[in-house]
Amino acid sequence: MSSGLTEEQKRKIEENRQKALARRAERLAAQQGGPDGLTSQQSNQQNPSYRRNLEHQCMKQENNHVRFINQHQQTPNSHVAQKSYVHKGYNHFNAPQQMAGSCGVQQENCSEGSKQDSWSQMCSTKQSLPILQNSLSPHQHYSGSEQPKYHATFKKPTEPSHPRLTAKEHPDDVKRLQNLNRSASGHVGMKYMPSPSSATLSDSEMSTNAGKPTCGPFPQKDSISQFCGTMRPPTPLKEGKMQKVASSSGVDSNLEIFCHRKVPSVIKGRCVKHSEDRFQVEVGYNAELIAVFKSIPSKRYDPAMKIWNFSLEDYRSLMEAVKPLSSVTLVPFEEMDAAGPATCSQSVGSGPSLKSFLKTCSGWKKPSATVRGKCVLISRSRFEVEIGYAAEIIEVFKQMNSRNYDMKTRKWSFLLEDYARLMEAVQRLSTVEVEPLPKPVIQAFGPQFDEPAFHVSDIPEADLSAVDSKIVMSLMPFQREGVNFAISREGRLLLADDMGLGKTIQAICIAAYYRKEWPLLVVTPSSVRFTWAEAFHRWLPSLSPEGTNVILTGKDNLSAKLINIISFDLLSKMDKQLKDTFQVVIIDESHFLKNTKTARCRAAMPLLKAAKRVILLSGTPAVSRPAELYTQIAAVRPTFFPQFHSFGLRYCDAKKMPWGWDYSRSSNLGELKLLLEESVMIRRLKSDVLSQLPAKQRKMVVVAPEGMNAKTKAELAAAAKDMVKGYRTKQQEKEALLLFYNRTAEAKIRSVIEYILDLLESGRDKFLVFAHHRIVLNAISKELENKHIGYIRIDGATPSAERQSLCQKFQFSEKHSVAVLSLTAANTGLTLSSADLVVFAELFWNPGVLIQAEDRAHRIGQTSSVNVHYLVAKGTADDYLWPMIQEKIKVLGEAGLSEASFSETAEATDYFYKRDPKQQTIYSLFQRTFSEQGDNLDEALLVEAADACQRSDSRSASQDAGADTCSASPCKKQRLEDYFHRQ
Numbered sequence: 012m013s014s015g016l017t018e019e020q021k022r023k024i025e026e027n028r029q030k031a032l033a034r035r036a037e038r039l040a041a042q043q044g045g046p047d048g049l050t051s052q053q054s055n056q057q058n059p060s061y062r063r064n065l066e067h068q069c070m071k072q073e074n075n076h077v078r079f080i081n082q083h084q085q086t087p088n089s090h091v092a093q094k095s096y097v098h099k100g101y102n103h104f105n106a107p108q109q110m111a112g113s114c115g116v117q118q119e120n121c122s123e124g125s126k127q128d129s130w131s132q133m134c135s136t137k138q139s140l141p142i143l144q145n146s147l148s149p150h151q152h153y154s155g156s157e158q159p160k161y162h163a164t165f166k167k168p169t170e171p172s173h174p175r176l177t178a179k180e181h182p183d184d185v186k187r188l189q190n191l192n193r194s195a196s197g198h199v200g201m202k203y204m205p206s207p208s209s210a211t212l213s214d215s216e217m218s219t220n221a222g223k224p225t226c227g228p229f230p231q232k233d234s235i236s237q238f239c240g241t242m243r244p245p246t247p248l249k250e251g252k253m254q255k256v257a258s259s260s261g262v263d264s265n266l267e268i269f270c271h272r273k274v275p276s277v278i279k280g281r282c283v284k285h286s287e288d289r290f291q292v293e294v295g296y297n298a299e300l301i302a303v304f305k306s307i308p309s310k311r312y313d314p315a316m317k318i319w320n321f322s323l324e325d326y327r328s329l330m331e332a333v334k335p336l337s338s339v340t341l342v343p344f345e346e347m348d349a350a351g352p353a354t355c356s357q358s359v360g361s362g363p364s365l366k367s368f369l370k371t372c373s374g375w376k377k378p379s380a381t382v383r384g385k386c387v388l389i390s391r392s393r394f395e396v397e398i399g400y401a402a403e404i405i406e407v408f409k410q411m412n413s414r415n416y417d418m419k420t421r422k423w424s425f426l427l428e429d430y431a432r433l434m435e436a437v438q439r440l441s442t443v444e445v446e447p448l449p450k451p452v453i454q455a456f457g458p459q460f461d462e463p464a465f466h467v468s469d470i471p472e473a474d475l476s477a478v479d480s481k482i483v484m485s486l487m488p489f490q491r492e493g494v495n496f497a498i499s500r501e502g503r504l505l506l507a508d509d510m511g512l513g514k515t516i517q518a519i520c521i522a523a524y525y526r527k528e529w530p531l532l533v534v535t536p537s538s539v540r541f542t543w544a545e546a547f548h549r550w551l552p553s554l555s556p557e558g559t560n561v562i563l564t565g566k567d568n569l570s571a572k573l574i575n576i577i578s579f580d581l582l583s584k585m586d587k588q589l590k591d592t593f594q595v596v597i598i599d600e601s602h603f604l605k606n607t608k609t610a611r612c613r614a615a616m617p618l619l620k621a622a623k624r625v626i627l628l629s630g631t632p633a634v635s636r637p638a639e640l641y642t643q644i645a646a647v648r649p650t651f652f653p654q655f656h657s658f659g660l661r662y663c664d665a666k667k668m669p670w671g672w673d674y675s676r677s678s679n680l681g682e683l684k685l686l687l688e689e690s691v692m693i694r695r696l697k698s699d700v701l702s703q704l705p706a707k708q709r710k711m712v713v714v715a716p717e718g719m720n721a722k723t724k725a726e727l728a729a730a731a732k733d734m735v736k737g738y739r740t741k742q743q744e745k746e747a748l749l750l751f752y753n754r755t756a757e758a759k760i761r762s763v764i765e766y767i768l769d770l771l772e773s774g775r776d777k778f779l780v781f782a783h784h785r786i787v788l789n790a791i792s793k794e795l796e797n798k799h800i801g802y803i804r805i806d807g808a809t810p811s812a813e814r815q816s817l818c819q820k821f822q823f824s825e826k827h828s829v830a831v832l833s834l835t836a837a838n839t840g841l842t843l844s845s846a847d848l849v850v851f852a853e854l855f856w857n858p859g860v861l862i863q864a865e866d867r868a869h870r871i872g873q874t875s876s877v878n879v880h881y882l883v884a885k886g887t888a889d890d891y892l893w894p895m896i897q898e899k900i901k902v903l904g905e906a907g908l909s910e911a912s913f914s915e916t917a918e919a920t921d922y923f924y925k926r927d928p929k930q931q932t933i934y935s936l937f938q939r940t941f942s943e944q945g946d947n948l949d950e951a952l953l954v955e956a957a958d959a960c961q962r963s964d965s966r967s968a969s970q971d972a973g974a975d976t977c978s979a980s981p982c983k984k985q986r987l988e989d990y991f992h993r994q
């Protein structure tokens with residue numbers, strides 16, 4: 012393409028460019044001096060062939076930049092990584108891989124020592140490369156005026172480059188090396204691990220590669236710059252000799268691998284936590300290593316995972332035994348701890364000062380010390396030193412500008428900005444030892460250590476424009492804050508809001524923000540799997556109706572849909588292939604993972620560590636001791652406390668006992684709270700946000716249908732079929748309905764019990780459970796007794812005189828967690844306001860009865876918002892009762908007779924389809940029977956329900972001999988008393 016310039020203009024431009032270069036060369040010569048007044052680089056700049064070569068390199072680099080982008084675009088989810096790469100610059104999550112990718116590409120083209128040096132410099136300076144890549148356009152690369160700027164990024168080579176060894180002259184060699192490197196390791200963050208097939212080079216190849224200034228993808232430390240910047244003449248090739256040369260010149264051991272004719276296979280592994288007192292070694296097969304493993308007394312082999320694990324007590328001896336093995340490298344715990352990414356956006360801390368603080372975390376023990384103390388974080392900006400009296404330390408304290416002495420506690424505190432100075436001064440005192448702040452605290456509060464004015468309380472408003480507007484508009488202000496917090500923490504958090512504050516809606520919104528990274532996995536107690544599926548469809552209307560996959564058996568496809576929902580129990584039966592399948596994971600009731608020894612915890616932890624976004628939900632993350640929090644913290648921030656023991660020492664007041672370590676106590680809880688709130692957890696209590704909450708929060712819980720056995724399902728289907736056929740008399744209709752209702756009760760029992768047990772495991776210590784049928788009330792009571800859980804029961808058989816004392820027991824005794832109540836016999840006149848959760852195990856056709864029952868908890872004395880959970884089973888009478896109840900309540904609400912409408916606060920009004928003509932027939936039957944006859948029907952129905960139950964019972968007498976399946980008393984008189992008692 013013509014430039015449009017005349018020959019004269021072109022000549023002038025070239026002349027000016029030469030002049031500019033000459034002036035620049037003079038300037039640099041004056042600054043740096045040299046034998047001839049010019050550095051070798053500057054000499055090169057004036058050398059036309061050098062410039063041509065450089066331009067050639069620039070062009071290649073540009074092409075490779077494009078190739079890099081394309082490579083990323085071809086990988087799944089690459090758009091996400093790339094977006095943050097391009098727009099945000101270096102980012103703790105994405106950058107390592109991105110840098111790895113980019114370094115690999117850039118290095119391909121380094122052909123001269125000077126250039127390699129600068130490339131390696133760029134590769135190791137994390138921020139410079141993206142800036143360079145984004146800012147250099149092809150035009151800029153070729154512009155004469157830009158060239159000096161570009162040159163300025165190159166360092167002077169430490170030794171003259173070997174003339175034979177340029178990529179231009181040996182493109183095949185370069186390619187061969189690149190292939191080797193790629194086959195060995197996908198990214199720069201890993202040491203080179205040659206595969207046997209890629210590890211053999213011919214002598215001539217070695218000769219070329221050994222002396223060649225190749226910027227191969229060697230990630231470690233300065234290996235790239237060392238290798239690229241240190242040009243050696245080719246060394247005679249005898250096996251082993253080259254290795255020696257490489258080692259002696261300080262080249263990273265990775266490179267030694269290249270210098271062998273037959274490269275020995277080196278495998279790299281790492282030690283990671285396995286359980287509270289054990290660690291495991293993740294490593295490939297190596298015979299020598301296996302021999303070492305077998306010599307360790309506490310060895311255990313997990314055949315399913317094919318991983319060896321050991322007691323922490325054997326850690327040192329194992330590492331010592333592995334050291335002499337030249338074919339194995341193991342990354343120890345400590346290294347992982349220090350090198351792990353600071354995943355929290357605020358734990359910036361890559362600056363030198365933070366590193367030096369981190370150094371102060373180790374090696375502080377002084378045998379000569381006579382006075383010992385410790386640093387404890389007491390607020391987001393201050394720490395305290397807990398220590399006895401020593402004149403020297405007081406002197407040190409007095410030198411700190413931010414010192415403050417609390418007369419009451421007799422403790423000194425300081426701003427975090429004084430921490431490094433203070434610790435340095437303390438280290439010089441031979442008789443005083445001060446335990447430093449833990450590493451996670453320093454990582455989490457990094458900015459405050461560096462910058463006193465830094466204030467992190469304002470969490471930025473997340474851009475939710477890509478999320479369904481329905482959910483975004485529905486978020487309450489505190490819920491929106493929760494979402495902002497999650498996104499500011501890169502989607503890894505423990506959302507520990509009090510129960511009923513809407514953790515589900517927040518979790519769905521957070522997950523939807525990362526929708527491009529789906530498939531999503533939701534792990535929940537099995538009793539609420541279907542409720543989650545409903546909630547996704549409710550809040551994300553853009554989701555296709557087939558978008559969710561509720562996993563029911565171990566044989567189901569685990570990632571069949573965009574959203575996959577699985578129970579904890581099934582998760583533990585899953586294949587380990589799951590580990591890398593999900594980038595976004597929600598764990599509902601995450602305290603279910605608190606025990607590291609459980610199968611569910613062992614299954615979930617690798618999954619969570621591998622995922623990019625981890626959303627843990629729990630209203631009760633720890634019930635009794637900080638040790639229970641450990642796994643949840645480790646899931647959100649794996650690098651904080653890689654070993655439980657260090658967490659235990661700091662926060663569980665760990666004590667060595669004759670039988671081992673006791674971690675059941677607590678210590679430094681204030682600091683733990685600050686640490687969690689800064690980088691792991693957000694928690695709001697109901698009392699914090701009461702003004703934003705409705706007085707009652709109703710929730711529909713879809714209980715699992717597989718809880719029904721085949722016989723019950725068949726009976727329900729038969730009852731439904733009969734109803735569709737129609738009946739000649741109203742009496743027949745009613746009887747059929749009541750039979751259907753009774754069958755429903757039987758069908759729900761298993762799911763209801765499962766749900767109640769899940770609530771108890773979640774730490775819900777006071778709640779009411781209402782049911783209508785005696786068979787349901789009995790089953791619940793029996794289960795509570797079996798589990799030794801204190802409860803009261805009030806039904807039609809409870810004498811009036813006893814009711815009050817039972818209520819008092821429940822109200823004031825901590826031992827009584829559950830009140831098991833008959834819907835018809837205990838829905839009025841009782842005060843049970845010490846509970847703020849009401850569970851309806853069964854539905855009832857009259858919403859008035861339900862609302863009165865809710866009000867046992869929601870009444871004077873109640874200081875909280877009351878949560879109401881309606882358990883609804885698909886394929887039962889609930890399919891008709893639930894919509895009917897909602898409709899009735901809506902009418903009452905519109906007439907101002909009911910304070911809250913179900914449709915506004917409970918899920919899925921249209922959950923049950925009434926489009927099916929058969930279902931429509933049954934629904935009409937329900938409506939006709941339960942609505943048309945008005946309030947008078949209740950008494951009659953209650954009685955008839957009982958009769959129907961008894962009739963059905965007598966039919967199934969062999970099954971449940973003599974059982975009375977209604978909660979109303981078996982005696983009609985008593986039933987009527989119950990009814991009138993309600994009035």
Ligand SMILES: Nc1ncnc2c1ncn2[C@@H]1O[C@H](COP(=O)(O)OP(=O)(O)OP(=O)(O)O)[C@@H](O)[C@H]1O
Nearest residue numbers: 485486487510511512513514515516630708709710
């Ligand atoms: N912003 C909102 N708009 C409408 N309904 C909401 C909102 N937030 C929560 N809810 C409703 O409140 C009820 C309780 O919410 P949710 O079940 O998510 O609470 P939770 O914090 O998970 O409680 P738990 O700890 O008991 O599981 C649900 O019916 C939910 O739909």
